[in-house]
Amino acid sequence: MFLVLLGLPGAGKGTQAAFLTERLGVAHVTTGELFRENIRRGTELGEQARPYVESGRLVPDEITIAMLLKRLEEPDCQRGCLLDGFPRTLAQARALDDALARRGQGIDLAIYLRVSEEELVRRLSGRWNCPTCGAVYHETNAPPKVPGVCDRDGSRLYQREDDRPEVVRRRLEVNMAQLRELLDYYQAQGKLREVDGEQPVEKVREELLSLLATTQER
Numbered sequence: 001m002f003l004v005l006l007g008l009p010g011a012g013k014g015t016q017a018a019f020l021t022e023r024l025g026v027a028h029v030t031t032g033e034l035f036r037e038n039i040r041r042g043t044e045l046g047e048q049a050r051p052y053v054e055s056g057r058l059v060p061d062e063i064t065i066a067m068l069l070k071r072l073e074e075p076d077c078q079r080g081c082l083l084d085g086f087p088r089t090l091a092q093a094r095a096l097d098d099a100l101a102r103r104g105q106g107i108d109l110a111i112y113l114r115v116s117e118e119e120l121v122r123r124l125s126g127r128w129n130c131p132t133c134g135a136v137y138h139e140t141n142a143p144p145k146v147p148g149v150c151d152r153d154g155s156r157l158y159q160r161e162d163d164r165p166e167v168v169r170r171r172l173e174v175n176m177a178q179l180r181e182l183l184d185y186y187q188a189q190g191k192l193r194e195v196d197g198e199q200p201v202e203k204v205r206e207e208l209l210s211l212l213a214t215t216q217e218r
């Protein structure tokens, strides 16, 4: 199954993807994390992406598409994966469809996690991440047992460079315009489903699972 999770920054894509990929047994492909990993390792790709990621702008399509298509070639993506943070532009959506079509495959569903702007700002300003396992916390909604320490592996948590208030505002603006076009694109293909992402994490999870169960039955 090839799934796309759509939503503005902070909508809960990463939070839900961590659970869904485990449940479905498919790879979690997240372009944001691929960029951050390359930036941490100081690769050429990381250096190209750094100014965009740290200032909240989209990395140019040619860089992003090339990176994603390479990732899709890996063995764990041959029969399906969950895409989180890609596509973000129409050019990316078309490139993805073309690449999958060449393999005789296609996107099964594009799920939009809808969350209001005020809630997104609140979520991003309180987010903490684990550098080791990628777990996502929130200082009030989903706090770790010990402040600043990952429950799973004891690593010291960090706040993302692009979660600073001025960068958050730019990320929301940049992504909103593109998101509308993507929603129309998948709607026209009859693949778009919407989930109210403002509900508690567990409730969002239940709705996603029931959507997926209906799709798998077909």
Ligand code: AP5
Residues within 6 Å of the ligand: 007, 008, 009, 010, 011, 012, 013, 014, 015, 016, 031, 032, 033, 035, 052, 053, 054, 056, 057, 058, 059, 060, 064, 084, 085, 086, 087, 088, 089, 092, 123, 124, 126, 127, 128, 136, 137, 138, 139, 141, 142, 162, 171, 197, 198, 199, 200, 201, 202, 204
């Ligand atoms: P990326 O890493 O993809 O960031 P994003 O889309 O901005 O999404 P986030 O990771 O910020 O949010 P999320 O929806 O995963 O929310 P989360 O689950 O963490 O991209 C980063 C950058 O990389 C981009 O700005 C761009 O520069 C570049 N990039 C990436 N992909 C690209 C592409 N395709 N093209 C070009 N450039 C690209 O949750 C957020 C917080 O809310 C957490 O604290 C969590 O605990 C909490 N929370 C989650 N769900 C709930 C809930 N239901 N109720 C209450 N709290 C909740």
